[in-house]
Amino acid sequence: MKGSVHVAGIGVISAIGSSASATLAAFREQESGIGHITHFDSVHKNVLPVGEVKLPNEALCDILWQGAHVTRTALLGIHAAREAVKSSGVDVKRWRTGLISATTVGGMDKTEHFFIDYLNNPNAGKLRNVVNHECGKSTEIIADDLGVKGFISTINTACSSSVNAIALGSRLIKHGLLDVVIAGGSDALSKFTLNGFNSLMILDQQPCRPFDASRSGLNLGEGAGFVVLVSDEVRQAEGVASRVLVNGYANTNDAYHQTASSPEGRGSFGAMQKALAMSGLLPQDIDYINLHGTGTLNNDLSEGTAVARLYGEKYPRMSSTKAFTGHTLGASGGIEAVFSVLALQHQCVFPNLRFETPIPEVGLVPQRTFEENVSVKHVMSNSFGFGGNCSSIIFSRN
Amino acid sequence: MEQLMADLKKQIIEALNLKHLKPEDIGDDQALFVEGLGLDSIDALELIVLLQQHYNIKLANPQDGPQIFKSVRTIAEYIQANKPS
Amino acid sequence: MAIYLKGKGNISPQQTWGDASLLDQPKPAAGNRLACVEPDYTQYMDVRQLRRMSRILKMGVAAGSMALKEANITVPDGIITGTSYGCLEDTGIFLGKMIENKEYALNPTPFIQSTHNTIGSQIALLLQCQGYNQTYTQGAFSFEHALLDALTLLADEPNQALLVGAADEITNTSHTVQQRFGIFKDEHNTLETVNGEGVAYFVLSGEKGPSDVVAITAVTTLYNADEATLSAGIVRFLKDAGINASDIDLLLLGTSGNAAHDAFAETIATTHFANSTQAHFKHLSGEYPTASAFAVWLAARILETKAVPQNIVVKNSGRPVKRVLVYNPYFTKYHSLILLEAC
Numbered sequence: 001m002k003g004s005v006h007v008a009g010i011g012v013i014s015a016i017g018s019s020a021s022a023t024l025a026a027f028r029e030q031e032s033g034i035g036h037i038t039h040f041d042s043v044h045k046n047v048l049p050v051g052e053v054k055l056p057n058e059a060l061c062d063i064l065w066q067g068a069h070v071t072r073t074a075l076l077g078i079h080a081a082r083e084a085v086k087s088s089g090v091d092v093k094r095w096r097t098g099l100i101s102a103t104t105v106g107g108m109d110k111t112e113h114f115f116i117d118y119l120n121n122p123n124a125g126k127l128r129n130v131v132n133h134e135c136g137k138s139t140e141i142i143a144d145d146l147g148v149k150g151f152i153s154t155i156n157t158a159c160s161s162s163v164n165a166i167a168l169g170s171r172l173i174k175h176g177l178l179d180v181v182i183a184g185g186s187d188a189l190s191k192f193t194l195n196g197f198n199s200l201m202i203l204d205q206q207p208c209r210p211f212d213a214s215r216s217g218l219n220l221g222e223g224a225g226f227v228v229l230v231s232d233e234v235r236q237a238e239g240v241a242s243r244v245l246v247n248g249y250a251n252t253n254d255a256y257h258q259t260a261s262s263p264e265g266r267g268s269f270g271a272m273q274k275a276l277a278m279s280g281l282l283p284q285d286i287d288y289i290n291l292h293g294t295g296t297l298n299n300d301l302s303e304g305t306a307v308a309r310l311y312g313e314k315y316p317r318m319s320s321t322k323a324f325t326g327h328t329l330g331a332s333g334g335i336e337a338v339f340s341v342l343a344l345q346h347q348c349v350f351p352n353l354r355f356e357t358p359i360p361e362v363g364l365v366p367q368r369t370f371e372e373n374v375s376v377k378h379v380m381s382n383s384f385g386f387g388g389n390c391s392s393i394i395f396s397r398n
Numbered sequence: 399m400e401q402l403m404a405d406l407k408k409q410i411i412e413a414l415n416l417k418h419l420k421p422e423d424i425g426d427d428q429a430l431f432v433e434g435l436g437l438d439s440i441d442a443l444e445l446i447v448l449l450q451q452h453y454n455i456k457l458a459n460p461q462d463g464p465q466i467f468k469s470v471r472t473i474a475e476y477i478q479a480n481k482p483s
Numbered sequence: 484m485a486i487y488l489k490g491k492g493n494i495s496p497q498q499t500w501g502d503a504s505l506l507d508q509p510k511p512a513a514g515n516r517l518a519c520v521e522p523d524y525t526q527y528m529d530v531r532q533l534r535r536m537s538r539i540l541k542m543g544v545a546a547g548s549m550a551l552k553e554a555n556i557t558v559p560d561g562i563i564t565g566t567s568y569g570c571l572e573d574t575g576i577f578l579g580k581m582i583e584n585k586e587y588a589l590n591p592t593p594f595i596q597s598t599h600n601t602i603g604s605q606i607a608l609l610l611q612c613q614g615y616n617q618t619y620t621q622g623a624f625s626f627e628h629a630l631l632d633a634l635t636l637l638a639d640e641p642n643q644a645l646l647v648g649a650a651d652e653i654t655n656t657s658h659t660v661q662q663r664f665g666i667f668k669d670e671h672n673t674l675e676t677v678n679g680e681g682v683a684y685f686v687l688s689g690e691k692g693p694s695d696v697v698a699i700t701a702v703t704t705l706y707n708a709d710e711a712t713l714s715a716g717i718v719r720f721l722k723d724a725g726i727n728a729s730d731i732d733l734l735l736l737g738t739s740g741n742a743a744h745d746a747f748a749e750t751i752a753t754t755h756f757a758n759s760t761q762a763h764f765k766h767l768s769g770e771y772p773t774a775s776a777f778a779v780w781l782a783a784r785i786l787e788t789k790a791v792p793q794n795i796v797v798k799n800s801g802r803p804v805k806r807v808l809v810y811n812p813y814f815t816k817y818h819s820l821i822l823l824e825a826c
Contacts, residue, residue, distance in 0.1 A: 199443065252616070253607040258440060386598060
């Protein structure tokens with residue numbers, strides 16, 4: 001293990017914007033992306049609010065020059081990954097480049113259509129709607145679009161997936177196995193996940209209120225977020241201007257319950273603590289925490305307890321950005337990694353929308369407004385998932 | 399009430415795949431969660447679905463679950479009180 | 484870089500667990516489908532733990548237990564799983580019910596257990612393993628990337644013991660749909676390819692113990708490579724591992740019985756490994772994205788027993804086997820190389 005891993009580029013698409021600059025503008029204006037479902041039919045259409053990417057598939061296909069059979073997860077991924085590569089200015093074909101993406105639903109949006117016909121008749125249903133079902137297929141489509149051939153991988157550790165993608169990319173660069181890694185994740189909204197989370201009774205029928213005492217669930221979202229990671233050598237050779245680097249990361253398991261987090265947040269505490277240890281930073285060195293903060297009773301209490309345990313009374317600025325974007329599942333770690341980098345680049349922190357009253361058990365008051373001209377040197381981003389998967393990552397400005 | 403509780407026991411075993419139990423193994427007042435049958439929060443959600451599927455009762459707030467699902471008797475009482483007419 | 488095999492567990496379409504004489508009499512496919520020989524799961528977990536689990540979860544927990552038992556380890560430092568399809572059975576159940584019930588009154592359990600990380604996290608939950616937990620889902624590279632992850636993690640912290648494996652299941656739905664793609668043998672084609680499934684876990688550590696006899700020394704994946712790129716990739720892989728093609732005693736080739744696809748792999752075998760013993764394994768495991776995990780189990784067993792089962796040999800060089808290269812092509816788009824050595 002040697003050298004540093006630099007963030008040379010970022011790309012993001014979510015309910016609050018189709019680029020990093022649009023995203024920053026939405027944060028500045030405190031414009032949430034939560035609204036009604038418009039891209040697919042569901043009995044929950046006017047009941048459960050979501051964070052949809054405003055562009056429908058047809059528009060995405062037009063912009064990206066893709067065919068109608070391409071899954072929404074892949075389309076969103078291409079959109080964000082292209083922006084990331086472009087903003088990095090790195091010639092990805094010149095180096096040993098990898099694409100490590102994360103997704104939980106993969107091509108489920110198309111599989112759902114296939115299944116309706118298939119259930120009536122096993123010989124029915126268009127095969128082109130199921131051929132890209134596997135999670136890895138969306139990564140292949142993105143890789144083919146970017147011209148990445150060297151290394152492609154996909155991670156699915158539920159909602160912590162893309163942090164693990166960025167961590168793996170960083171490790172492969174540190175081990176000298178790759179020079180450039182485009183890492184992050186993409187997940188499209190689907191009827192499958194909407195109904196799945198609804199069956200767990202953790203979807204709020206109102207816009208979600210992360211870390212608020214009155215919170216009553218999450219809103220699902222969709223999108224993609226990628227960072228371009230480069231080695232010292234690439235940074236120098238390509239004249240990369242970025243001053244942001246990946247400073248530490250950790251992956252733990254809560255091993256408490258299939259869906260619920262432990263009351264003391266032992267997995268999330270461990271992830272934050274280990275990420276800090278790897279970066280050589282103390283908790284108080286962190287200037288901003290991008291919380292996982294889904295808005296469910298269980299997550300926010302458990303995560304809040306872990307944060308309170310790590311910090312005591314004096315904690316840094318922190319917010320959950322999911323009140324803007326909804327919970328984008330496997331993409332959330334990638335999207336929030338981009339937010340973290342934006343915070344470092346623009347020396348700003350993002351508001352935790354709709355917060356009014358602290359959770360009584362933990363008493364944490366998150367950031368309430370968009371604030372610029374703050375000193376942000378180190379940002380920690382949390383992503384936790386079903387199955388107890390917990391990951392934290394630290395980005396720093398040098 | 400007795401019949402309802404007997405039905406419920408069969409339905410619970412079926413819904414939660416408690417193959418190692420027979421209906422008579424579940425006491426009317428036996429605790430279903432943690433120290434009793436050892437059920438957990440996922441089972442509570444499955445019981446909510448059971449009420450919907452078999453009794454057409456929709457429990458709006460999962461936080462009410464622990465009160466209602468204490469035992470077979472408390473579930474039966476809840477069903478009787480909330481049965482759609 | 485070498486990581487050492489401490490234990491293995493393999494639930495496959497063959498008798499690959501327990502004391503039975505393994506692989507002496509290969510079990511044939513039923514039509515074009517090979518199904519796992521499953522153990523009595525109550526040996527591995529109690530009925531309360533079993534009640535919710537789908538077949539792939541049971542197989543995962545059991546294969547993980549077998550590997551840990553052989554390694555004499557109770558809780559590993561981390562769990563890394565590769566699965567291309569994930570938990571298909573529960574995914575299909577939830578999707579089917581969602582459509583049939585028109586999104587009304589859906590059971591949450593199949594949804595919860597539909598995500599790919601359920602297998603690795605279920606093992607973590609049962610073992611109370613709070614360490615590293617990772618799931619790769621890159622089609623035919625899923626297991627290879629689990630190994631790569633382990634190789635780099637153990638390079639940094641050699642004293643750890645990781646549970647590393649792969650899992651993929653066939654369901655009636657997946658089989659029906661895959662058959663429609665015409666990739667398995669049936670009355671309409673001349674293919675010999677049969678659908679397969681399996682779950683294999685290995686305990687790996689960066690520190691060699693006195694009784695360790697097998698090391699995994701390198702792994703790589705080549706995506707969308709043409710013949711020239713693949714050839715160059717193989718040469719570079721061997722060079723990076725510090726050996727030549729002639730040092731490979733046994734080439735375990737993942738040909739599947741699809742003549743058009745296999746020709747590609749066979750050319751590679753003849754060009755680079757003319758002096759090695761060549762063997763195949765997909766008549767035993769069937770074809771599925773993580774079949775290379777079966778091959779690694781087979782290679783490890785060959786190195787442990789110092790014997791190559793006759794029914795897998797395609798060309799015998801008569802060489803004693805100290806170094807095995809698993810070359811697994813999956814269709815023509817995915818190629819992987821895994822190097823195992825006696826240590």
